[in-house]
Amino acid sequence: MKYLIVGLGNKGEEYAETRHNIGFKVAEKIAQTLEAPFKSANFGWISEGKYKGRKVFVLKPDTYMNLSGNAVRFWMQKENIPLENVLVVTDDLALPFGTLRLRKKGSDAGHNGLKNIQEVLQTQNYARLRFGISADFSEGKQVDYVLGKWNEEELKTLQDRIDIFAKACLSFVFAGVNNTMNTFNGK
Numbered sequence: 001m002k003y004l005i006v007g008l009g010n011k012g013e014e015y016a017e018t019r020h021n022i023g024f025k026v027a028e029k030i031a032q033t034l035e036a037p038f039k040s041a042n043f044g045w046i047s048e049g050k051y052k053g054r055k056v057f058v059l060k061p062d063t064y065m066n067l068s069g070n071a072v073r074f075w076m077q078k079e080n081i082p083l084e085n086v087l088v089v090t091d092d093l094a095l096p097f098g099t100l101r102l103r104k105k106g107s108d109a110g111h112n113g114l115k116n117i118q119e120v121l122q123t124q125n126y127a128r129l130r131f132g133i134s135a136d137f138s139e140g141k142q143v144d145y146v147l148g149k150w151n152e153e154e155l156k157t158l159q160d161r162i163d164i165f166a167k168a169c170l171s172f173v174f175a176g177v178n179n180t181m182n183t184f185n186g187k
Contacts, residue, residue, distance in 0.1 A: 002055045003173045004081045005030060006072055008090045008113040011044075011062045019133040020065065020146045022162075023089040023113075026131065027058050029166035034058070042078075043071035052174045057081070066112040069120025087127045087172050089165065090114060091146070095132025097154055098161040100168060102129045102181045127177050131165060 007027025015021050027047070031038055034056060036049030047058040057079060061071035068088075076086060090113055095101060105125040108114035118124050137145035150158055164187065171180040 001085065002057065002079055002081045003085045003087070004057045004059060004072070004075055004079070005169050005173075006059045006061065006068070006075075006086065006088045008065055008068055008088060009060060010064050015147065017149050018147050019150065020091055022091045022131045022133065024060050025162050026089045026129075026165045026169065027060050029162050030056075030058050030169055033166055033170065043074045046075070051170050054173050056170075056173055066116050068113040069116040069118070072117050073120050083121070083123070083126050084177075087129060087169060088114065088117060089129045089131065089169065091133045092130035093133060093135045093142070093146070095130060095134070097132055097134045098157060099132030100129065100161075100165060100184055100187055101132070102127065102168060102172070102177065102185055104177050104181075127172065129165065129168060129172075131161070 005027065007023035009015065009021035009024030031047035034049030034051060036047040038045040038047045038060065043063055044059055044061040049056050057075060059071060059075055061068045063071050090111055094109065104127055106128065107124060108118055114128060168180055168184040171183060
């Protein structure tokens with residue numbers, strides 16, 4: 001069985017430590033856990049490893065957030081990975097910092113990366129793991145906040161949260177979406 005875990009983010013050093021790139025950070029932790037380094041490939045960087053007998057591809061698209069769907073579709077087709085074995089990791093303004101929410105399907109909730117994936121795949125029926133970044137910004141400052149760096153308070157627990165999210169992703173691979181939702185949602 002093959003799985004594709006996609007961490008959403010933007011390429012480039014200027015985005016590396018921003019809230020919007022949390023998907024990349026979770027993907028990097030998964031690749032480290034699998035001892036499977038990233039390699040430059042079509043539509044991004046890919047890590048290929050095994051987890052409990054299952055083949056896992058971890059993708060960091062290099063298409064920028066709003067064109068992530070092209071990378072997801074390419075790797076699904078190239079490796080013949082069914083939609084139910086795809087998990088997308090992304091940031092979410094509507095959730096308090098560090099909150100984990102896994103869903104089997106759903107709307108894009110205004111997230112440009114999810115919106116593009118939905119448009120390209122022509123469905124909302126793919127699993128998504130949302131990392132809460134809160135909405136602690138004043139009116140008209142959403143872009144600055146999302147593309148801003150973590151504050152001191154967030155940095156104190158950020159790595160622990162990334163570790164939990166990586167464990168949730170690997171649980172998705174081994175235990176399935178329902179068991180993973182029951183175990184990790186709200187933690």
